[in-house]
Amino acid sequence: MQLPPRRSAAILLKRYKRFLADVRLADGRELTIHCPNSGSMRGCSAPGSPVIISHSDNPRRKYAWTLEMIQVDNSWIGVNTSLTNRLVHEALANGTIDDFGTLKSIRAEVKVSTKSRLDFLLEGDRGQSYLEVKNCSLAEEGLALFPDAVTARGTRHLEELITLVGSGYGAAVLFCIQRQDAEAFAPAAAIDPLYAATLSRAAQAGVRVLAYQARVEPEEISIVRHLPVNLVEGPSQKRLP
Template sequence: MLLPTDCQTGILLRRYKRFLADVRLADGQSLTVHCPNSGSMRGCSTPGSPVLISKSDNLRRKYPWTLEMVREQGVWIGVHTGRTNYLIREALENGVIGDFGPLSSIVPEVTVSAGSRLDFRLETESGGTVYLEVKNCSLAENGVALFPDAVTARGTKHLHELVRLAAAGYGAAVIFCVQRHDADRFAPAARIDPVCAETVAWAAGRGVRFLAYRAEVCPQAITVREKIPFCLSEYSRDCV
């Protein structure tokens, strides 16, 4: 996925109120930008870090600029969670993600129950239906990508929906899109949200598939490149 050509780099001054960040540009100007990430951004919101921001052509926006990525520990980290589904869809269409076999259709934003939607419904050429939820992962520690970076009741609710669909005979899966290249495997962040981690293990035992794919992140483009092992514990090498 190519990023807008008019992006600018700057230095992160602070991230606050969840959806705002102050950035200093090379000319010394300071901007308040939209931060499209509801998580804690642990490990990718340190003041003084280089950032990349993009400008919207929507004149009605209060904050025209958007935080796209942050550079920490020598790597660019994608923090714009609104781009994650596009990245995974692109990877599905290009065959980079082939875990579900050839696909005949990809339907986004599917309502599965009252007040609950999942990111995609995949129709396979073999005739099967797979419900897919996508999660953005920006946190990594000691080479392990971790999700979530804050307690997520919504994420746990999605897992219950997927278990219900798996019990009804449908395919059900979660893909974690790791938007940084310094992680060689993925695990649930049990220290941050033990309930979510326990629910992942419970759902895995009831037919929900868990996959992790790593993206190459740079100021010009973000591209899903490869599958990395999914582990039920960050301390275990027993991964799939």
Template sequence: MKFSAPLVSGRLVKRYKRFLADVILDDCGSAITAHCANPGSMLGLKEVGARVWLSGSDNPKRKLQYSWEVVEADGALVGINTAHPNKLVEEALAAGRIEELSGFQSLRREVKYGRNSRVDILLEGEDGAKTYVEVKNVHLMREAGLAEFPDSVTARGAKHLAELADMVADGHRAVMVFLVQRPDCSSLSLAADLDPAYAAAFAAAREAGVEAFAIGCDVRLDGIDAVRRVRIDV
């Protein structure tokens, strides 16, 4: 995934109200408010003074011209925009980087399923077999090399696990893909101390036959690509 234009650098002043971030731009020293497309806690990624990069928009109808894309943390570039993971996983699937999910004939996004939900990706084979794929963005790292999910309580995430288990019970294949938007993690675990209910729901889903994979990203200032498998330690 390539950014459509060069990113603008700055320093983070604060992230607040979940979807807003105040930034001092490097090139002119101006203070601006950027959109933060990330509903999580962003634990460890919102330190005052952190180096950040923003994408800009020339759409006059947008309330905020800039969107926060990347932050420098722990010596690495980390992608924080949760609008990108579905596209990144779709690109990885098309490139065959998740071998267990290769060979599909069609891929559709945001298909209705479960209890008034939409699955992130629906794969269908020649024989009509369906694979339901949910994608979760990961960028929490509290121990060097170990990615963790979630970074805050996610009742919605637990609901999605239950719905994937329902799809398995109905005779379909169901998969959880954790998209790690940072290059410095080789394994992934569940942050059960932050959300024990999600950890329990994950264990129940795995017991019911839901598969899980994790894929890590190369994060650059010109784009982000999901390129490597990350081991899941649960």
């Protein structure tokens, strides 16, 4: 996926009010920009970090510039969560994500209850499968972690997937890791133990747990490979292929 053509390098001054950030351009100008990430951005929001921002020509936008990625220890991290589903859709369509066989259709934003929608309904030669996608920007010691803050909504999505499996449907959750300095994925049990426990329970119920890593570059982001998943079970870990 190509990023918008009008981009600029900058330095992050601060991120605040969840959806705002201040940056300084190379010429010294300071801008307030949109930060499209509702998470804590733990580990990837330190003041002084290099960032890439993009410009929108939409005259209705209050803030024309958007925070796309931030550099931590020489590794670019994609923090624009509005791109995550587009990245996954692209990888499903081109076969990089091949866990669901040959796909005939990819439907987005599928309502599964009065309270929830899931990101995709996939139909292919292996049948139907509901898919929920989560963006992962946190990593520690080579391990990508989700979530970076307590997520009641994320836990509810897992419960929806468990219910779907119990009703005979295929269901999966996919973690899109927008950084290249990780070699495996695990739930962040220290941050949200309920989410970690629910993810383990979902896997035991038959929900497929997948992790894919994206190559993040200032010009382009694309999903490139599958990563192993470690599900935390008490003091030990269970690895999924």
